[in-house]
Amino acid sequence: MTEITFSSEITVKLIDHMGGDDRVIQAAQVSAKGENNPDTVPPRLINALLKQKHGSTFEHSYFTFYVKAPIFVFREWMRHRMSSFNEMSGRYTELPGEFYIPAEDRKLFNQGTKMKPDFVAAPQDVINEVNSSVEYISHAAWNEYQRLLKLEVATEVARIVLPLNIYSQMYWTVSARSLMNFLSLRGSQEGAALISHPQREIQIGAEHIDAIFSEIMPLTHESFVTNGRVAP
Ligand SMILES: Cc1cc2nc3c(=O)[nH]c(=O)nc-3n(C[C@H](O)[C@H](O)[C@H](O)COP(=O)(O)OP(=O)(O)OC[C@H]3O[C@@H](n4cnc5c(N)ncnc54)[C@H](O)[C@@H]3O)c2cc1C
Numbered sequence: 590m591t592e593i594t595f596s597s598e599i600t601v602k603l604i605d606h607m608g609g610d611d612r613v614i615q616a617a618q619v620s621a622k623g624e625n626n627p628d629t630v631p632p633r634l635i636n637a638l639l640k641q642k643h644g645s646t647f648e649h650s651y652f653t654f655y656v657k658a659p660i661f662v663f664r665e666w667m668r669h670r671m672s673s674f675n676e677m678s679g680r681y682t683e684l685p686g687e688f689y690i691p692a693e694d695r696k697l698f699n700q701g702t703k704m705k706p707d708f709v710a711a712p713q714d715v716i717n718e719v720n721s722s723v724e725y726i727s728h729a730a731w732n733e734y735q736r737l738l739k740l741e742v743a744t745e746v747a748r749i750v751l752p753l754n755i756y757s758q759m760y761w762t763v764s765a766r767s768l769m770n771f772l773s774l775r776g777s778q779e780g781a782a783l784i785s786h787p788q789r790e791i792q793i794g795a796e797h798i799d800a801i802f803s804e805i806m807p808l809t810h811e812s813f814v815t816n817g818r819v820a821p
Contacts, residue, residue, distance in 0.1 A: 593731045595724065596756070597692035599790060600657040601797035603805070604760065608650030610635060610808040613765070616646040636812040644821040647766035650806060654761045654798065659689035661753040662790045669771050672763035680745035683738065688727040689754040690720060695789060706786050726752055765806060769813055769820035772799055782817030 617638055618625055638646050656666070667674055677684070691697065694710075697719060701707030711719075730752050737747035763771065775787045775795035787795065803810040813820075 593686035593688055593727060595688050595690040595727070597690055597695070598657075599662065599793040599797065600655070601794055601801070602655040603801050604653040604655050606650070606652045606805050608765070610650075610806050612649045613638065613646050613806075613809060616649045617643065632808045632811070635808045636815065639809070639812040639821045640816055642821045644766050647769070647809065647821055648764045650765040650809075652763055652765070652768060652801070652805070654763075654801070655758070656761055656794065657756055657758045658790070658794060659754045660757050661689075662788075662794060663757050663759065664753075665775075665788060665791045666759075666761070666794065669763070669767065671767040671770070672761060674759055674761055676759040677757050679748040679751075680743075683744055684734075684748060684751065684755060684757075686731050687756040688723070688731075688752075689756060689790075690723045690727075704786070708789070723754060727754065730755075765802075765809060766821060768798065768802060769809075769818075771795065772802070772813070773818050773820045776818065778814075778818060780814065780817065782819050 613635055614631065615625065617634065637643075656663075658666070663676065693716070696708035697711035697715060698709050699706045700709050730750050733750045734747050737750065738744070772795055773781070773783055774785050775791045776799055777784065777787055777792055778799070799810075
């Protein structure tokens with residue numbers, strides 16, 4: 590049977606970006622001053638635009654990311670409709686045999702409620718049970734997938750035996766405004782006005798996105814953080 594691999598990684602790579610902090614200012618000033626090209630970008634103006642929810646000025650700066658994550662994370666990620674997605678096709682390709690397994694430090698027990706979860710570490714014997722369950726079902730599903738493919742069943746049908754922890758890949762293109770909405774809902778940083786309690790795995794993805802956003806648009810990111818991570 591074909592070998593499979595296990596990983597706990599959520600991969601995010603920046604493919605391309607357009608605009609930036611200066612484009613926010615240009616978009617804001619075009620109505621009053623016409624086309625202009627500011628040499629310096631006033632942080633106070635960006636802060637005011639964000640605070641007063643002049644959200645459209647953040648829609649002229651764009652990011653394209655490559656994301657590799659398990660399908661259960663993509664189910665959540667793709668709820669963010671104000672962005673564009675292209676995902677690896679399980680109809681047109683044989684999916685790679687790579688499966689997600691929780692990292693050792695992934696807290697497994699919820700001692701809170703469903704709406705206000707409070708995750709704590711499980712004892713080692715439970716961690717072992719989870720690992721063996723994930724490994725068992727991933728191997729079994731993969732073997733069945735391969736068996737169906739050998740019978741020349743079409744990939745689009747054979748894939749239905751695969752579990753939610755198989756990895757997928759996508760390109761995600763998003764404006765800075767929609768990106769901040771994503772971060773406000775899927776991040777969980779200190780100082781955030783909204784505590785949304787995202788699933789840990791998408792939160793890891795949001796942390797990667799946040800780091801790239803802060804590099805490419807430092808002034809907007811700083812204002813976003815200062816204003817409690819509320820999207821404009
Ligand atoms: C912790 C958490 C738990 C969740 N649990 C569930 C769940 O159990 N079940 C479930 O189905 N979803 C769930 N979601 C998904 C959630 O309901 C949103 O679909 C998702 O977070 C995307 O947010 P959004 O609509 O703001 O983003 P986008 O779709 O990117 O939209 C951005 C903004 O555009 C506007 N907009 C977009 N579409 C419309 C529209 N049709 N009409 C009016 N305005 C629009 C809104 O202002 C919206 O905020 C959960 C999300 C989180 C963060």
